[in-house]
Amino acid sequence: MTKSVDRGKTEAKGERDDYARAEARIARTILSIPEGSVASYGEIATRAGLPGRARLVGHVLGVWEGEPLPWHRVLRADGRIAFPAGSRSFRKQVRLLAAEGVLVVNRKVDLAAHGWDRNLDQALWAPPPAVKPRKRVAKR
DNA sequence: CGACTGACGGTCG
């Protein structure tokens, strides 16, 4: 048997599987972004076990045809929407985010306020910063 | 096969 051919097939299949796995992990990760939170492409990639492959996340979002994904919760690393400002998709994303209480100000979303992990920490620790340490001594 | 093109991201001047 033409080993080389078989090998070629095997490799090609392996690559397809790798891609399929990566795609599935990326989709699951995006699905797990809580409503009202946002995450960057890079963050998604990292959490999906694919560090450094933000571009792959963008690619998957573009070609995905499985169950609907909360794609609007995925932003660029600096909080900006990835689509050209003013485009159909851009406006739609702004609308969907707004419906969850995430506002786009100056072309950007406040990641400090809506970042995924940060939100989680906030939910767990919930220590509102508003109150400053007002020098008060401890009364022991 | 090389060049180009995106739902990207980090670094550097």
Place this chain on the structure above:
DNA sequence: ACGACCGCCAGTC
């Protein structure tokens, strides 16, 4: 803040 680069990945011409 901004552009130039470079690394990264899949598709298209």
